[in-house]
Amino acid sequence: MAERVPWQDLVRLSPREALAEIALPLPWLLLAWSLAAQGWSVLALLAVAPFFTSALRLTHDTFHRNLGLTRRAGDLLLFALSLLLGGALHAIECTHLRHHRDSLGADDVEGRMARYGFWAGLVRSPLYPLLIHVETLRRGSARQRRWVRRELFAVALVQALIWSGSDTALQTLSLALLLANALVPMIGIWSVHRDCDSGHARSSRRGWLLRLSFNMLYHDEHHAYPGVPARRLPQLAQRLDARRTHAVADVLDFRLRRPTGTRAAGLLVLTLLLTGCEPRSAAQVQIDACMLVTSAIDTAELPVAIAAPARDTLAGSCLLRSDADAQRHAQLQVHIHTGAAARLHEDSLERTWRITLAEARSTYGSESETLALRRTRAGVAFGFERHGSGQILLQGRGLILEISGRGMERSDAIALAERIWRVLQR
Numbered sequence: 001m002a003e004r005v006p007w008q009d010l011v012r013l014s015p016r017e018a019l020a021e022i023a024l025p026l027p028w029l030l031l032a033w034s035l036a037a038q039g040w041s042v043l044a045l046l047a048v049a050p051f052f053t054s055a056l057r058l059t060h061d062t063f064h065r066n067l068g069l070t071r072r073a074g075d076l077l078l079f080a081l082s083l084l085l086g087g088a089l090h091a092i093e094c095t096h097l098r099h100h101r102d103s104l105g106a107d108d109v110e111g112r113m114a115r116y117g118f119w120a121g122l123v124r125s126p127l128y129p130l131l132i133h134v135e136t137l138r139r140g141s142a143r144q145r146r147w148v149r150r151e152l153f154a155v156a157l158v159q160a161l162i163w164s165g166s167d168t169a170l171q172t173l174s175l176a177l178l179l180a181n182a183l184v185p186m187i188g189i190w191s192v193h194r195d196c197d198s199g200h201a202r203s204s205r206r207g208w209l210l211r212l213s214f215n216m217l218y219h220d221e222h223h224a225y226p227g228v229p230a231r232r233l234p235q236l237a238q239r240l241d242a243r244r245t246h247a248v249a250d251v252l253d254f255r256l257r258r259p260t261g262t263r264a265a266g267l268l269v270l271t272l273l274l275t276g277c278e279p280r281s282a283a284q285v286q287i288d289a290c291m292l293v294t295s296a297i298d299t300a301e302l303p304v305a306i307a308a309p310a311r312d313t314l315a316g317s318c319l320l321r322s323d324a325d326a327q328r329h330a331q332l333q334v335h336i337h338t339g340a341a342a343r344l345h346e347d348s349l350e351r352t353w354r355i356t357l358a359e360a361r362s363t364y365g366s367e368s369e370t371l372a373l374r375r376t377r378a379g380v381a382f383g384f385e386r387h388g389s390g391q392i393l394l395q396g397r398g399l400i401l402e403i404s405g406r407g408m409e410r411s412d413a414i415a416l417a418e419r420i421w422r423v424l425q426r
Helices: 015-023 026-037 041-063 071-085 089-101 110-115 118-139 142-164 168-193 207-212 219-224 230-243 261-274 289-296 346-364 410-424
Strands: 318-321 331-338 378-383 390-396 399-406
Touching: 015 041, 026 041, 026 168, 041 071, 041 089, 041 168, 041 230, 071 089, 071 142, 071 168, 089 110, 089 118, 089 142, 110 118, 110 168, 118 142, 118 168, 142 168, 168 219, 219 230, 346 378, 346 390, 346 399, 378 410, 390 410, 399 410
Parallel strands: none
Antiparallel strands: 318 331, 331 399, 378 390, 390 399
């Protein structure tokens, strides 16, 4: 179809059209600022949305050299937009052009967002701008890294001036733009690339949505012809639609499942795991196990009577004990280790497993029971003989679950471990 559809006549913009594109975000910026200055914060926040989206359209066309600007002029325009939007746009240029070279491939950092479901993507979305900056500073060209460093310095200086002053209008706009940067990966990446093959994307034919997005949701057309400016994408879409034999995959064609009950608790756990917690010690990152056990599993079904935790959250392990004397009644301690956090390597989690396993064998002896559960690489149970102490270890898919306790039947302890493991794997 690409060979049969004429598109070259859509590429070149006149100087007047290019100037109109450059000026497109300015009226929205002035409107947002004037509303904020009048104290109408809610209306100002609403006006920030079209400013941010139109500025992204301008940024996007600048990435692809679709405005007829020289390279130097394009760099300066991206620098100016960086100050307004609150991020180094040369960093996004680096990962976005790589996204077009290897769309949804192994080297496509930008496109990774499309691999997740809605809720997991929503959690990762605020981290994506940071990830893209780090990626460019690590792997970008020398020219791109220089521009990113300049832009980050200038953005930090502007933000310092805004927040050290007393202009609440500018502070309102700054907060709104930070929120927009946190959410745009869901709209600009996840919505248009989820469930798509390499080189393809979703689009929209809903007039109201296309107007709100300033033509940015003609995304499949853009991937087919990245040299066509956003201003001309409606004409391109008409030509492509005349040759299509199937409907366009719509960006809004998805069902949002409400996370309730155990699903909600599983989402909470995965949220904590996948947001990239900082490691507290080598090869070990632990999450809120109390929240997992008391929220994800009906406490009435637990083999011990669980008292409410002393604190809402415990960073690290969680001690669960009965209301009665803990020295004579059942109690549990749950640890969850994950290799999903940033800067943890696979061998680090393996080393944690070997150390934990060696400690358990040293404490309880070599006699143990092998456990085979779904999505586990290794599982073993120690002790719990005659309501004594014991330990259960499970490993798989970047996780280690460690349960220690006393005063429980072996079968009850194993059933509890299996229940928690299933929740972690949801």
